[in-house]
Amino acid sequence: MAVGLGDLPKMHPVAGFELGIASAGIKAVGRRDVVVMRCAEGSSVAGVYTQNAFCAAPVILCKQRMQSAPRYLVVNTGNANAATGDLGLQAANAVCQQLADLVGCPLQQVLPFSTGVIGEQLPVEKITAALPAALADLREDNWALAAEGIMTTDTLPKGASVQFQHGEVTLTVTGISKGAGMIRPNMATMLGYIATDAAVSQEVLQNILHDAANKSFNRITIDGDTSTNDSCILVATGQAAVATITEPQGELYEALREAINQVAMQLAQAIVRDGEGATKFVTVQVHGGAHQQECLDVAYAVAHSPLIKTALFASDPNWGRIVAAIGYAGIKDLDTEQVNVYLDDVCIVAHGGRAQAYTEEQGAAVMQQAEILIRIELERGSCHETIWTTDLSHEYVRINAEYRS
Amino acid sequence: MAVGLGDLPKMHPVAGFELGIASAGIKAVGRRDVVVMRCAEGSSVAGVYTQNAFCAAPVILCKQRMQSAPRYLVVNTGNANAATGDLGLQAANAVCQQLADLVGCPLQQVLPFSTGVIGEQLPVEKITAALPAALADLREDNWALAAEGIMTTDTLPKGASVQFQHGEVTLTVTGISKGAGMIRPNMATMLGYIATDAAVSQEVLQNILHDAANKSFNRITIDGDTSTNDSCILVATGQAAVATITEPQGELYEALREAINQVAMQLAQAIVRDGEGATKFVTVQVHGGAHQQECLDVAYAVAHSPLIKTALFASDPNWGRIVAAIGYAGIKDLDTEQVNVYLDDVCIVAHGGRAQAYTEEQGAAVMQQAEILIRIELERGSCHETIWTTDLSHEYVRINAEYRS
Incomplete structure (x- = not known):
């Protein structure tokens, strides 16, 4: 029941980056659950990872x-x-070593990724048995x-x-991601792989990825849970006929950074659109904060409130739950009489109370939409932040109550 | 579908504290939705209130x-x-003034309380019309x-x-509470009224209430939402033939404090047992923390995780979700290899991984129970904390998606 997520766009190949898929039958026989990716020699590789202590x-x-x-x-999934x-x-x-042996590279040049149930031992033999087929592919x-x-x-590929x-x-940036549950800032059960044929030094590539993740993957939340496995990898194969980017400046650097940001943002938003049980795609914008952190605190208080999320599911413009969440976000000396809240363009709260011109019909009309913007003005400063989230539906409970069965 | 919450216990009257109930028909005709309480002259009154900025x-x-x-x-509700x-x-x-006029006391001696939908104007006339009947009662x-x-x-009185x-x-401490949703630390949509016939100075009474609330009402969470209206009042009427307590010491002080703590704890736990859609009553204990706050951080990370709450609803001993929540609780330099987790007496995680002797059947047996203890050992220090929470069920979503209709 993904919100506004259609078929994959045209996925332009990236010279020097190959992908192979095979079936190890980890959870279901025949499911293609192992993916191997090969980076051309000389590629730069950057990564950002979960901050969960139980990584x-x-x-x-x-x-x-x-x-x-x-x-x-x-x-593997x-x-x-x-x-x-x-x-x-x-x-x-053991999986890495088997792959290294098959291709004849050092163990240290193989990066492993896993996603799925926590706390069960990896079925190594099933995975290694699938590696030759993945390599052949x-x-x-x-x-x-x-x-x-x-x-x-996930219900749809991203x-x-x-x-x-x-x-x-012509330079290319192409990426894929998976998500769906256990999604929140500082990565999620979120895997992302982005590749470009540009040539970029590892240090610059790492900084580009760090910034891109902070604007995208680290600004989405579905259920507030941070997974143990989140990883996002950015590969620059250097196969395009352009100079190597070694400094964070210049026209090519800016254009590449913009393209990578754009891909990361689309991949991150796709994860939210396909959030477990999602029926709404919700953008929460907080303006007028004294600093970035308080904007995020308010945005996440709203995005994580089960009461707001169930109201979104019910298409109920229950603005009282929104002001309550703003109120408990822990903002020091918040002047509630300065607070305004909009649903799309409809002002529902002005100066801390129900807006005078607001009618329930206006709010209800916005809430009926599949995509909703909640815009909050604090009027304390000039900082702003945007995050993306979903509603909380019966389907979310069903999926997560049944996931291991 | 309250968990382990039966009929009210015998409610001993408190000399000098009277209660009257009437129907104002605020949401439904005939519903008894207004309560007036009268404290004998000379009573001490203490209160603790929500920390929501939109109080x-x-x-x-x-x-x-x-x-x-x-x-x-x-x-009023x-x-x-x-x-x-x-x-x-x-x-x-206006409601207070009407009551003050009816009874002939100063406006300042009337305390108002409201609970229900946020952001709609109070139907003053309906409430004032019900006051004479409440007073007569x-x-x-x-x-x-x-x-x-x-x-x-709430599905049951508490x-x-x-x-x-x-x-x-013989001294008496009697109290009532309401809760059900929007419940989390620092009070909740939680109203509590406790009275005793002991005689206590206002200052000592306030300290007793503050401590009691911190061990009870401020240690429960259902959905992590902090309401705008939480209030808990403790009244000491001084009608019993004992000396007035003016210092926080002595046998009578200790006995009274213990009795008030006990009543507050029962009232708070009753709120959790009757949490919206609750099918489980869950105690989360964190031991071995370096300080109190990190114990609470871990406990609330576990108690608020929608993934853990849905696993509890499904009676699924999904310990991986528990260690993931411990991991993202933000504990500085957490040594995950020191972490142990128990479901009741069953050790499910030892030294940060699945306990060797653990079998899924053992975990499943505990999870089938209506009352479950999740005990987490951090092995970093000597602090410990306990909180109480519920699972997340289909019913929670249904209740909160339909509440305003």
Whole structure:
């Protein structure tokens, strides 16, 4: 029941980045649940990872290997290999080692990724048995199947792809993501893979990814839960005939950064649109904060309130629940009489109370929409923040009450 | 579908504290939705209130009047008189003034309380029209009807009553509460009224209430939403033949404090047991924290996680979701290998991973129970905290998606 999420856009291949998909049958026989990605030699690879203290075994290994010029990524769904202790690390390594042996590269150049149930040991043999088929399947135009291969409770594959010109050269940025539940700032059960054929030094690439994630993946929330496995990887293969970007400046740098931001934003919003049980895509904007953090505190208080989320599900313009959430967001010395709230263009709260011209019909009309903007003005300063979230539906409860069965 | 909450216990009357109930028909004709309480002259009255910045008009007035030796409390359900601006203050005052006129006391001695929908103006005339009937109904043995009179989405009335001996004198502490939704620390859409016939100075009484609330009402959470209207009042009528307590010490002080804590705890737990859509009563204990706050941070991360709450609803011992929540609670330098988690007596996580002896059947057996203890050991220090919460069910979504209709 994804909100405003259609078929994948045209997924432009990225020279030097290949994807292969195979079936390991981890949760269901025949399901294509293993994806291998190969980066051309000389690629730069950047990564951002979950801040959960219980980060999963593959995340621990990925972080260790970012400076080892990674060449291969291997992803499995159905099992998160999280909270699995030393055995989990050994299992992730065993998968990596098998892949390294098959392709003849050092273990340190293989990055593992897992998503699925937490706390069960990784079925290593099932995964390694699928690696030859995944390698045989490696192709630059395999993005769409890979987008399906990394899905868990997602209902639709998620992808984004943009191209831009630099002189006579057409550059490409293409990416895929998966999400659906356990989504909140600081990454989520969210996996994202973005590749470009531009050439970028590892340090600059890491900064671009960090900024892009902060504007996209770190501004979405479905249920407030932060997963143990979130990872987002950005690869620059350097196959396009342009100079290597080694400094965060210049026309090419700016154009590339903009393209990557755009892809990251589309991938992040796609995760929200396909949030577990989502029937609404909700943008929460907070303006006029004294600083960035208080804008985020208010935005997340609103986005995480089960009472607001159920009202959104019910298309009920229950603005009282919104002001209550603003009130408990912990803003120091909040002058409630300065607070205004809009649903799209309809002012529902002015100066801390129900707006005089507001009618329930106006609010109800906005709430009927599948996409809703909640705009909050604090009138305390000039900072603003935007996050994206969903409603809380019967379907969310059903999915998460039944997930392991 | 309250969990382990039966009929009201025997509600011992408190000499000098009378309650009267009447019907104002605020939301439904015939519903007894107005309660008046009268404190004998010379009573001490203490109060604790919501910390929501958008606190409701009646809360603003109550706070102003705590030092005016309040004699009357007037409660309405069906309308919270919150986010109603100056008109809301005038409306609350109009109700108080009418009551003051009827009984011949100063306006400042009347405390107003409202609970219900936020952001609609209080139907003053309906409420004032019901005041004579409420006053005519004032009786010391009216606790049970008053417990019903303050209900909103509660499915059962909530009361607690204890007696203890001091020398030859039997002292009484009796209280009622309402809650059900928008419940979290720092009070909730929670109203509580506790009275004793002991004699206590206002200052000591305020401290007793503050401590009692911190161990009870401020340790419960249903949906993480903090209401605009939470109020808890403690009245000491001084009608018992014992000396006035003016210092926080002595046998009588200790016995009274213990009795008040016990009543507050029962009232708070009753609110959780009757949480909106609750099918489980869940105690979350965090031991071995370096300080109190980190114990609370972990406990609330677990208690607020929609993924854990839906797993509780499904009776699914999904311990992976529990360690994930511990991991994102923001504990600085958490050594995950020290973390142990128990469901009742079953160790499910040892040293940060699935406990070796643990079987899914053991966890499932605990999760089938209506009352579940989640015990978390951090092994970082000697602090511990306990909070109480519920699961997240289809019924919660239904109630909150339909509440205003």
